[in-house]
Structures are given as structure tokens and as C-alpha cells.
Amino acid sequence: MVHEITEKESINEWFSKRTWSVSGNRVGAGEEDVIDTKAERVVFPRDTEEVSQILSSLPPSQPVAVVCGGHSSSNTSTVAVANAVVVDLQNLNSVSVDEEKMEVTAGGGVTFRSLAEAVGDADGALPIGTGDTVGVTGYLVNGGISGYFGRRLGMLGQRVIELTFVTADGVIKILSPSSSSDEDSTLFNSVLGAGSALGVVTSVTLKMESGSSFQSGGQVIVPCGTQDSAKRFARLALSFLRDSVLPDESVSMELVVTADFTCISTFIFYDSFKFDPISYVNPIRDAATAGNVPIVVDNVTQWNTWLEAASCLWPIIKEMKGNPLVRMDHSMGTTTYPDDDLLNFIANEWIGGVPLEDASQSIVEIRTLGGAALSGEKLPSGNCSSLVFADMIIAYDANGKSVDERRSIKNSVDCVVSLAREQKDVQVDFSATHSQADDPPVTTARDRGIEIFGSEVKYEQIRHAKQKYDAKNRFQCHPFTSFLS
Ligand SMILES: Cc1cc2nc3c(=O)[nH]c(=O)nc-3n(C[C@H](O)[C@H](O)[C@H](O)COP(=O)(O)OP(=O)(O)OC[C@H]3O[C@@H](n4cnc5c(N)ncnc54)[C@H](O)[C@@H]3O)c2cc1C
Incomplete structure (x- = not known):
């Protein structure tokens, strides 16, 4: 049985623990003094199979929000939307290092402190973000950048050699840059900037650089x-x-x-x-x-x-x-x-x-x-x-x-x-990791998509992936909500 909470009081308690900050657009407008989650229930899978079971057992139109570190500045996934099932990945928290291959594998709920400590112990280096409690996959699937290490080590997404991904209907896919089909290698690339709109990343393997x-x-x-x-x-x-x-x-x-x-x-x-x-x-x-x-x-x-x-x-x-x-x-x-x-x-x-x-x-x-x-x-x-x-x-x-x-x-x-x-x-506000997704739009959806995904080609790639892997828009609690559905 997958552990879950359904009582409103417990869900609100969960929300206040798991939400690092609340959006200034909500409290700043003075309309909402108390910010609560809209989640209908919160589930705590322990592995990829349980994530898959959860997704395949839900009605196709039920929204699902995914929480890793809970640091989204607009509370996309912790506030979620009405009737949403929140998948909290906190139990997918393992980190394992293969020192010989200089690879590290992190579960979908790992935060930067444990990843950094494991990488440091192995005398490795990765282009990570600055916050220790920020979610590794929450950063990765939205194109996170490292101000300190990016110029030498690239983006974290550029160091992914394999990821485990669960689609909206519960299909488990192992993706890598050399995935056997073109569709899968394009999906792999898409997940590394827009994954929060496409499915659930339950684990990621990264190539470390030497310390x-x-x-x-x-x-x-x-x-x-x-x-x-x-x-x-x-x-x-x-x-x-x-x-x-x-x-x-x-x-x-x-x-x-x-x-x-x-x-x-x-x-x-x-x-x-x-x-x-x-x-x-x-x-x-x-x-x-x-x-x-x-x-x-x-x-x-x-x-x-x-x-x-x-x-x-x-x-x-x-x-x-x-x-x-x-x-x-x-x-x-x-x-x-x-x-x-x-x-x-x-x-x-x-x-x-x-x-x-x-x-x-x-x-x-x-x-x-x-x-x-x-x-x-x-x-x-x-x-x-x-x-x-x-x-x-x-x-x-x-x-x-x-x-x-x-x-x-x-x-x-x-x-x-x-x-x-x-x-x-x-x-x-061209950066998914550094903008307010709940700001009112100032450009067309298309222009916004081109800005956030970096080019027209990438915007079209993501639109295509969304249609193919999440046509019913199950994943609607992400930084791209206002222009991608
Ligand atoms: C103190 C601090 C320091 C920061 N430093 C940096 C930095 O140096 N560089 C940078 O680029 N950003 C930085 N950020 C921004 C941060 O990377 C983003 O807010 C990031 O999206 C937060 O991820 P999270 O998992 O903590 O949040 P969450 O709110 O849990 O997730 C954010 C979004 O990603 C989705 N998501 C999370 N995990 C998964 C998954 N496994 N599969 C699919 N979707 C998922 C969620 O549904 C949500 O839409 C920082 C933020 C803070 C608060």
C-alpha cells in the first residue's frame, strides 16, 4: 500500500512543512492571507513502480502534481490545482556513487545537500545550484543553472547519462542520450528543460567531473x-x-x-x-x-x-x-x-x-x-x-x-x-528557475514559449512532446502552465 494522506488538516500540515516559501503574487496582492494547498490527497511512493502504479490507477483526467524539494517560487506543485493528487517524492531519497565510472545516481526526491556530500566524498564535482534544500530533479527538469560551476562543468542537465521517467499513464521509460529510438532521445532532451510538464523523473544518473x-x-x-x-x-x-x-x-x-x-x-x-x-x-x-x-x-x-x-x-x-x-x-x-x-x-x-x-x-x-x-x-x-x-x-x-x-x-x-x-x-523572465510562473502573461503564449525554452525549435519540440506524452494535460502544476497545456 502506498502511504497517503487525505484529511484536510494533515494535508495543510504537509503543505506548511513542504513549501519553502509562498508566492509574493498571492500574498502581495493582499487577496490571500492564508495560502493553502488545493490538493485532494498526497501520496508518498517509495520507488518507480509505485509511481507507475499511482499514475496508471488514476482516471486519465485527474491532475497530478509532483513535489521534490518544494522550492518553486510560485508554489506550482505544492498549492497545485483543484482535485489534484500530489506525488511527494521525498522517499525516493537514495544517492549512490560509482567512483570508478565517476557516476552518481540520485532518486527523484533527493535534495542538493545529500547529492553534494556524496559527490564531494568521491572527490567529484557537478554544476549544482546554491540551495542545499532545493530538489535535484526539480532543478534539473526546469533547466537549472549553476552560477559557480556552469562555465566549466556545463548545466546539470548536460551531465545526465540516464534517467528513469514515468509517463502520464504510468509507463516506465529508461532514457539516455543514446536511447534507441529518435522519439526517446528527443524525449530525453525535452525532459531536461520541460520535464515538469511531461511526466515524473524518479531517478537520474549524472557524470561527475573530477574535483x-x-x-x-x-x-x-x-x-x-x-x-x-x-x-x-x-x-x-x-x-x-x-x-x-x-x-x-x-x-x-x-x-x-x-x-x-x-x-x-x-x-x-x-x-x-x-x-x-x-x-x-x-x-x-x-x-x-x-x-x-x-x-x-x-x-x-x-x-x-x-x-x-x-x-x-x-x-x-x-x-x-x-x-x-x-x-x-x-x-x-x-x-x-x-x-x-x-x-x-x-x-x-x-x-x-x-x-x-x-x-x-x-x-x-x-x-x-x-x-x-x-x-x-x-x-x-x-x-x-x-x-x-x-x-x-x-x-x-x-x-x-x-x-x-x-x-x-x-x-x-x-x-x-x-x-x-x-x-x-x-x-x-526567460528562465524557468528564476521567474514567477504566476505572473500575468505580458506576451503571447508562443513568444513566452520561445523565450523560456530558448528557441522556436525547442518550443516546438516541447509542444510536440506535451501532445504525445501528456495530451490530457495531467501535469499542469509546473512553471510553464500559462503557455503550455
Ligand atoms: C535558496 C534557493 C536557491 C536556488 N538556487 C538556484 C540555482 O543556483 N540555480 C537554479 O537554476 N535555480 C536555483 N533555485 C531555483 C530552483 O532551482 C527552482 O525553484 C526549482 O524548480 C526548485 O525545485 P524543487 O524540487 O525544490 O521544487 P518543487 O516545487 O518541488 O518542484 C519545482 C517544479 O518541478 C516539478 N518537479 C519536481 N520534481 C520533479 C520530478 N522528479 N519529475 C517531474 N517534475 C518534477 C514540480 O512539479 C514543480 O513544478 C534556487 C531556489 C532557492 C529557493
Whole structure:
């Protein structure tokens, strides 16, 4: 018997445990003070066969929502839709490593902490995301990107060598890049950017890189104190990011601005980096001097292993909480080198215009991408082709915030995102992992699909896969709901 919960009270308890944050669009509009799940029941399969049994036993029109880590910014699968059966994959939590082949296999419910620890123990490396509690498959099936490791190791999806996939009617498929039929190899590729709309991934095998692909890494931390000061420092840091880091694929840089206007410049030096890391970042020190702001941490070689770098944000993310924590994610990115106007916009508006003081758990991140992620196998994800990627995670504790305050935060954020759309040569909210799926559409479904899946060809590929594998739209709780059914 598959364990399940059906009592409304237990389902609500499950919801509050499994939902990391609630969408700022819901509480920000002031319409919903208490956010609940619409799920009719929640089931907890223990293996692929049980997932298959669940799906094949349900009426074809019954919606199914899949939960891995529960971090979707718009609560696509934990809030779900009326009559939905939620398949919570938390029991599919095994991780096994084949050190000889440098492969790691993770169950569909594994989160990044256990994957990272197993990979680190094997002296391996993977392009993982920054949050330890984020679901590995939830990241993978929506085209997740690694700001720290993507330039050297590509996207996680580009490292998948096999995945187990269950279709809407319960058929189990083992997919790989060399699947025997063209249909299956196209499905394999489709799952790595749009899998949340197509079926359930119950396990994934990834090719690790050697831990020696990572040379060293660390941070320069500059508490700027005020938004104006953070804007000035960030503008200089962004010039360094574009002019020195972007052309050099042996290093990556991420500039994070926190809600108290601390600017954290993180550098990851890969095995091919040939310079002295300490003097390489002199322009960041110069930017602090020019802005008359202190440097409180200056240690760009503080991490000696891939795992130390991969886990550096875990303690900070652990402190992000609320009752509930409210969140809105947005992104903008370029496929070419950004010009001065765009860097000015990022400093003045993307950093300077968002309500960081009011949403006190927010962060703004600007990262270098490209490199292996760009040159590798094309996945159906806008994340693939980005060179400079700026996102904002606007987050605050709902407790104690009035409806007007919440609405004002949401309006300020919406305003900056609209301004971003007016910039030239930039894509906005093109990333399935860094946008609000519950935002009202601003373009046609087709244009949205092309943006999110990265090209017209990929959009058509996903539409075709949706028709073929989920024509009845059983899987409708995913980031693509507004334009793919
Ligand atoms: C602190 C934090 C750090 C983050 N860092 C990064 C980062 O560095 N890079 C990045 O790209 N993103 C990052 N993200 C965004 C994150 O990758 C996405 O929100 C991701 O989709 C969350 O996956 P999840 O499994 O935790 O969430 P869930 O809400 O459980 O799942 C998200 C979506 O994927 C579907 N899904 C989940 N598992 C499966 C499965 N096995 N089969 C089919 N569908 C499935 C769900 O139905 C849902 O629609 C971060 C988010 C947070 C909160």
C-alpha cells in the first residue's frame, strides 16, 4: 500500500512543512492571507513502480502534481490545482556513487545537500545550484543553472547519462542520450528543460567531473551600508565582471547584493586558471576604495575543494525564513556582452530600484554564465544561452507586514521588471528557475514559449512532446502552465 494522506488538516500540515516559501503574487496582492494547498490527497511512493502504479490507477483526467524539494517560487506543485493528487517524492531519497565510472545516481526526491556530500566524498564535482534544500530533479527538469560551476562543468542537465521517467499513464521509460529510438532521445532532451510538464523523473544518473576541475574560490565582502553606495560599488564591479571575467572561461564571478546593501563578490577559479587569484581581483578592492566602503572579508582562495565552494551559501539560505516566507523571483539576461547602458540599468534599477530594505531577506545576484553551458548540448531552456544573468529573489517574512506594505513591495518589483523589458538586447523572465510562473502573461503564449525554452525549435519540440506524452494535460502544476497545456 502506498502511504497517503487525505484529511484536510494533515494535508495543510504537509503543505506548511513542504513549501519553502509562498508566492509574493498571492500574498502581495493582499487577496490571500492564508495560502493553502488545493490538493485532494498526497501520496508518498517509495520507488518507480509505485509511481507507475499511482499514475496508471488514476482516471486519465485527474491532475497530478509532483513535489521534490518544494522550492518553486510560485508554489506550482505544492498549492497545485483543484482535485489534484500530489506525488511527494521525498522517499525516493537514495544517492549512490560509482567512483570508478565517476557516476552518481540520485532518486527523484533527493535534495542538493545529500547529492553534494556524496559527490564531494568521491572527490567529484557537478554544476549544482546554491540551495542545499532545493530538489535535484526539480532543478534539473526546469533547466537549472549553476552560477559557480556552469562555465566549466556545463548545466546539470548536460551531465545526465540516464534517467528513469514515468509517463502520464504510468509507463516506465529508461532514457539516455543514446536511447534507441529518435522519439526517446528527443524525449530525453525535452525532459531536461520541460520535464515538469511531461511526466515524473524518479531517478537520474549524472557524470561527475573530477574535483580537481576546481582550483580555488572565495569572496570579497563589502558592506556598502546604503543603496546609493551599493549602486556605485556594484557598477564598478560589473565593469570588471564584463571586461575581465566574462572573456576568460577559466573563472566565474557572482556579485550578490543583500538587503542590508552588503556586496559579496564570489570568484571560482577553475583548473585552467593561470593567474594569481589574489591580485586578479584587485579591481574589486579598487572599487571599494573608490567608493570609500570597507572590505570586511578578502579571501578569494578560502575554499580548496569543490564541496567547500558548493556549500558556501547553505548557512545564509538557512536563515531565510518567515511565517510564511514570501518570495518573488525574476531574471534578466543577455546573450551578448552587455553595454554600459545595460550595466548602468543593472546597478541603478535592478539593484538600486528594488525594495531591499522593505523585503529584508532579499538578494540580487549577477552572474557570469556561458562557457561549457553555452557550448554543450542545447537543452530546452533559456538558461542555456545566457552570458550575463541577473536575478532577484525578493523575500520577506509576511508576519507583521500589512496588506499595503506587501502590495507596495510587489508594485516596486513589478515596476523594475517592466523597466527591464524596455532595455535593449536583454531577455526578461526567460528562465524557468528564476521567474514567477504566476505572473500575468505580458506576451503571447508562443513568444513566452520561445523565450523560456530558448528557441522556436525547442518550443516546438516541447509542444510536440506535451501532445504525445501528456495530451490530457495531467501535469499542469509546473512553471510553464500559462503557455503550455
Ligand atoms: C535558496 C534557493 C536557491 C536556488 N538556487 C538556484 C540555482 O543556483 N540555480 C537554479 O537554476 N535555480 C536555483 N533555485 C531555483 C530552483 O532551482 C527552482 O525553484 C526549482 O524548480 C526548485 O525545485 P524543487 O524540487 O525544490 O521544487 P518543487 O516545487 O518541488 O518542484 C519545482 C517544479 O518541478 C516539478 N518537479 C519536481 N520534481 C520533479 C520530478 N522528479 N519529475 C517531474 N517534475 C518534477 C514540480 O512539479 C514543480 O513544478 C534556487 C531556489 C532557492 C529557493
